[in-house]
Every structure is written in structure tokens, then in C-alpha cells.
Amino acid sequence: MHGIRTAAQARAWLDQQGKSVQEFAREHGVDPATTYQVLAGRKKGRRGEAHRVAVLLGMKLGTISAALENGQR
Template identity: 40%
Template sequence: MQIKNPTQVKQEFINSGTPVSKWATENGFTPQEVYKVLNGQSKGNFGRAHKIAVALGLKTETKVTV
């Protein structure tokens, strides 16, 4: 899977005509959470922000082994 940058993800939303708020709701996130990840206010390293970054293609899913 190719990792995308926020600009690419935003352009994909524009090209598809899908509002970020609709995508967020359909994927179980709030629009505010998604915008924070897309705009760099949240780095997406932990918790829900990480799940959003993975769902958007900004990060890869990490597997924790103990």
C-alpha cells in the first residue's frame, strides 16, 4: 500500500466529490477528528487519531507483538 500525504488525501476528497464530514461519519469518526489529522493538528500516532490516519492511507497499520 502506498502511503499518501495529507494533500493527496484532500485532493482525493475533492476529485471524488465526497465531503470529509460524510466520510468521517461513514467510518465512525467525527469530522473534527478527521480534519485535525488532515491539517496536522493531530499527528495520528495514537488512539483514534492513528485509526483515522490508517483509514485515510496516511500511515500503515502497526502490529504490536509482545
């Protein structure tokens, strides 16, 4: 990946993979509502699950803690 994706680029990336937001959320063990909120800009991805979603979508550089990676909250 080159650079950080915008929300529109992240949606296009999901479309290129043939995945819905719901499928992406299920595959990564995140809340679909949080994923939609990050894509819509209502959550900025600064901490917690929103941060994890933003990093997974390539909308933010960062790391995901082991606890969040294993689906723990």
C-alpha cells in the same frame, strides 16, 4: 493504494470520490473534528481515533483494532 498519502493527497482523494470530510467521518464512524485535525497536521495519528483516521485516509500504514473498527472508544 501505492505508498502513503500526504494530507494534500488525502484531500484530493476525497475530492475524487466526491466526499466531504464530514461525509467521510460519518461513513467511518469517526469524529469529524479529529479528521480535520489529522488532515491539518495538528494530530499525527499516533494512537486512538487519530490513528484510525490516518489509516483510513491512507496517510499511515497500520492496523485498526477491532474495538475501534466497531466504533467503540
